[in-house]
Amino acid sequence: MKYALSQRFFFEAAHTLRRQVDAEPSRRIHGHTYLAEVTLSATPDPESGMVVDLGHLRREIETVRERLDHRFLDEVDGIGPATLENLCTYLWRAFEAIYGTTLAAIEVRREASGDACRLTR
């Protein structure tokens, strides 16, 4: 049996975006509140009873969050155009480097607009 363990975090960030729809407002610097979720999946260690200690995950999230929160995402190395898709990729790389194949999913949402992207294996 596999267990899916997840933790959520918010970050506030600004970006610009080149697109065909609503091109002008999207090209201007504007901000969003993002809600991200990291999901780890494995069989719990029999001794600890944990897939991963949530305290460990919380610390790692804080380090990654620091790179995104209150930032201009256009200037953050490794994102590219700051879409939900690319934010998922950025977070996937960051957490896969820590948790390897235990990483099962990354989700990034903008609750205000109902937009979401989920990346899985």
Ligand SMILES: Nc1nc2c(c(=O)[nH]1)N=C([C@H](O)[C@H](O)COP(=O)(O)OP(=O)(O)OP(=O)(O)O)CN2
């Ligand atoms: N496939 C994607 N499409 C779009 C993304 C994305 O991440 N992936 N992102 C955006 C925007 O960042 C844009 O700011 C949102 O614009 P829009 O959907 O038109 O909605 P609003 O401008 O009304 O957004 P508010 O957050 O309510 O201001 C667009 N497309």
Ligand SMILES: [Zn+2]
């Ligand atoms: Zn936007």
